[in-house]
Amino acid sequence: MSHxxxxxxxxxxxxxxxxxxRGLLDAxxxxxxxxxxxxxxxPANGARxxxxxxVDPGFASRLLADANGAIREIGLSMAGGLQEQRLKVVANTDGEHNVVVCTLCSCYPIALLGPSPGWYKSEAYRSRVVRDPRGVLREFxxxxxxxxxVSVWDASAESRYLVLPRRPEGTEGLAEDELAALVTRKGLIGTAAV
Amino acid sequence: MTPRTDRFAVGDRVRTRTVDVDGHTRLPRYARGAVGVVVQPAGVHPLADDRARGVSGPPQTVYHVRFAAADLFGAGDHTVTVELWNDYLTPVEGP
Structure with a gap:
C-alpha cells in the first residue's frame, strides 16, 4: 500500500x-x-x-471463449494501457464460485475497471485468499x-480477470441497465455474490 | 509460417520447477514443485524473469494451471489456478 x-x-x-x-521526462x-x-x-464497464x-446467452458464451473480442462488441477494450492485455472471464455457476487475486503484486484490469480497491492490494487479502478462500469470503x-x-485465480502472468456473477433470482423483469446497477466491484472480483 | 505447437495440451499434468531463483519470477513460492493440470493456454509472452533482468528471449506459451489446494497447502477443498510460463513446467507422465 503506498503512502x-x-x-x-x-x-x-x-x-x-x-x-x-536530465530532460528525459517533462514535468x-x-x-x-x-x-x-x-x-x-x-467498475461500470464491468457491470455492463x-x-x-x-440477457444475451450468445454474448455470454463469446465472452467466456474470447473476452477481448466480446467486449469490443459493446465498445469496450483492454487496450487502454501500453499494450492490449488478455482478459479472462470466469463464470460463477450453481456449483462453482470464482475469486480473483494477484498474490505477487496487484494485477487487475485497470484499463477497464479503474484502480483496484485497497483491500485487493493488501498483503492480508493476497496471502490469505489462496489458502482459505472460504474464510476470506465469509469475512466479506x-x-x-x-x-x-471454490476456484481461486492468481493473476501471476499477463492475463487480467473478471468474474461473471450469477444473475440474482427475481430479476427476470429488469432491463439491462437495471441489471447493470445490481453489479458491484466486489462481485466482479468474486468477493461478493453479485 | 508454421503454426506454433504448444508443448502442453489441456488436461496434461505438469510439475512446476523447484528452483529458488535469484531474482524476479512469476512462479509463486506456494506453487513451487507442485503437480497441477493445464486448463487453458493463456497467450504467448516473453518470460517475465528474463525481462526483469533486461534479457530478451523468444516469447513462450503461458498456461493456466490448476492445482488442488491440498497439494499446495496440505489442506483445503478449493482449487488455485496460476498462470505459468512454459519454462516453469515439466511434464508428469502417467495417470
Whole structure:
C-alpha cells in the first residue's frame, strides 16, 4: 500500500526528479500518462459486460471463449494501457464460485475497471485468499454452501480477470441497465455474490 | 509460417520447477514443485524473469494451471489456478 511517507514513494519521487532534471521526462508527464491510462476505467464497464451476458446467452458464451473480442462488441477494450492485455472471464455457476487475486503484486484490469480497491492490494487479502478462500469470503459476507467448488485465480502472468456473477433470482423483469446497477466491484472480483 | 505447437495440451499434468531463483519470477513460492493440470493456454509472452533482468528471449506459451489446494497447502477443498510460463513446467507422465 503506498503512502506519501513510505520509502518507496520517496524513491519514486527521487527517480522522477532525476528523470526530469536530465530532460528525459517533462514535468508532470507521469501524472498525464496515469490520467490517460485511467480515463474511462470504471467498475461500470464491468457491470455492463455482466448485464449483457445475463440477457444475451450468445454474448455470454463469446465472452467466456474470447473476452477481448466480446467486449469490443459493446465498445469496450483492454487496450487502454501500453499494450492490449488478455482478459479472462470466469463464470460463477450453481456449483462453482470464482475469486480473483494477484498474490505477487496487484494485477487487475485497470484499463477497464479503474484502480483496484485497497483491500485487493493488501498483503492480508493476497496471502490469505489462496489458502482459505472460504474464510476470506465469509469475512466479506459471502457464505458459500459446502458443496460449492471454490476456484481461486492468481493473476501471476499477463492475463487480467473478471468474474461473471450469477444473475440474482427475481430479476427476470429488469432491463439491462437495471441489471447493470445490481453489479458491484466486489462481485466482479468474486468477493461478493453479485 | 508454421503454426506454433504448444508443448502442453489441456488436461496434461505438469510439475512446476523447484528452483529458488535469484531474482524476479512469476512462479509463486506456494506453487513451487507442485503437480497441477493445464486448463487453458493463456497467450504467448516473453518470460517475465528474463525481462526483469533486461534479457530478451523468444516469447513462450503461458498456461493456466490448476492445482488442488491440498497439494499446495496440505489442506483445503478449493482449487488455485496460476498462470505459468512454459519454462516453469515439466511434464508428469502417467495417470
Amino acid at each position: 506519501d511517507s513510505s520509502l518507496i514513494s520517496a524513491q519514486v519521487r527521487h527517480v522522477e526528479a532525476l528523470l526530469e532534471q 508532470g508527464e507521469i501524472d498525464t500518462r496515469i490520467d490517460e491510462f485511467l480515463a474511462g476505467g470504471t 459486460i455482466v448485464a449483457r451476458a445475463w 459476507g459471502v457464505e458459500l454452501p459446502a458443496g460449492t467448488q
